[in-house]
Amino acid sequence: MVNDVSMSVDFAGIRLKNPLNTASGTFGSAQQFENFYDVSLLGAVTLKGASAVPWEGNPQPRMAEVFGGMLNSVGLTNPGVRGLVAESGAYLAGLASKGTAVICQVAGHSVEEYKEALVLFEELAPWASAFELNISCPNIAKGGAAMGSTPEGAFEVVNACRPLTKRPLIVKMGPVRVQEIARSCVDAGANALSLINTISAMSIDINTHKSRVARPTAGFSGPAIHPIAVRMAWEVCNAVDVPVCGIGGITCGADAAEFLLVGCKAVSIGTENFVDPAAAVRILEELKDWARSQGVSDINELIGAFEC
């Protein structure tokens, strides 16, 4: 192979083999993808959000396909931190030992619940490289986007969680007031940011006059949101100095490359994992091809290379 490109990046003090990460809630507990490829080829995996106690989530139907993507109203169904660790801890420890960063996502309905879940993770998940605070789920009535949609709310959650771990804290942000919220997360001690979570949206069955999912609104993801996500990631990269993980509608190497160009140090594959379960490794190869085509020997030369 000519001119092999170094793909390794530094993300909040974690050395990633490459910038490829997976978006929370679209990658299960990573194990589900071993039938499709060796998951340890990825730089990182981010797990489905987990809370201190199990959550049932929302009623059926919990998804609808829409133009250019899908709506989901899963509402953070999860077996709780203890359940997650019991089911997947051994596998995840093995994955971490192969040099793939395992990022555990923390969910809560209140500041107290975020703290409880983080304390449990801190104790039960020694293999986790970092924790991601989900303050942007649009599908739950309390917590999630209900707390993370203002700079004050975001600050409160991050500030309360910060003393509870020495490991890097990432904040998963929604598609609202991104520059202000990014700054307040960093002020409260966040080491990195990831965005965007799904966009709150609606789809209505015109014959029954009802929502196509069990709640009036649901989270929109998929290729249609990509240009919006790139714009928001660019704004955040300009506003703060911590590393940013770009998420939203990535289906191929070119989509991922746009996030790197605007300054993201990592990218997460979301809905595309459902469409092509082997997407993340394919996109890794496509990113390498792109880097070669740009004549660089290190992917870091392309991060933030956007000219305006």
Add this chain to the structure above:
Amino acid sequence: MTTLSSAHKYACSVLVNEPLAQDIWRMRFSCPELAQSMRPGQFFNLAVPGDPSNILRLPFSWSVSDPREGWVEFAYLLVGEGTRRMTTMIPGTASDLVGPAGNGWYIPQNTQHALVVGGGSGVVPLVALVHELTQHGVSCDFVEGAATQNRVIYEDAITHYGAHFYLSTDDGSRGVHGFSTQISQDLLASSAAYDVVYTCGPSPMMRAIAAQAHEARIPCQVSMEKLMACGFGACTTCLVDTKNGRKTCCTDGPVFDGEEVLW
């Protein structure tokens, strides 16, 4: 507890794709890996090419397969954009699928006599089941419920395998006028000899069959259809409410114990 899916990603290529009945098409495709590994009641998630704005795979059961020749067949009801676009997949069209997914039907030890009830496209996974049952020497009564006589599917295969075939149509154009549940009720009342009941079809139908089986104290397996984003256990969109908590349809199911489902 998370059940891990047995699904892999395989290439496939269309061999036959043609109308089978009114608004129902039959597709046969080549995919040796799937043909050799898939059990009755399992399903696969098919990528339907042709429209980049419509991205998700569609889940389908299978009816007939030939492991030696490496092909799999199923029938699909035209209900929306994706299934209509499937009719344009002419022989030779290449695509890929993710399967075999799910648990499949379970044949209890010493089963001798089975009642099998299918409604609409729910007949598909029962065709493969009846083939397996009859090969094991199980005698089968098969009840098919169709909307109308032009929508009856797989009657030939089912009778060819040696099952007794009973038919109901909603409009009375053929067979018993009404629902399959009337026939199953009569069969259950006239014979106490069934060891197991299997059903797949619209939810109200399966619910009624499960209640009849419960009444007759016969175990009943139901195959649930839920909207699925991934089909292999990664997204939790497909949950089924059961007496034992919420279960994942695409990995813990689609076949569930009729007693367990909270309808």
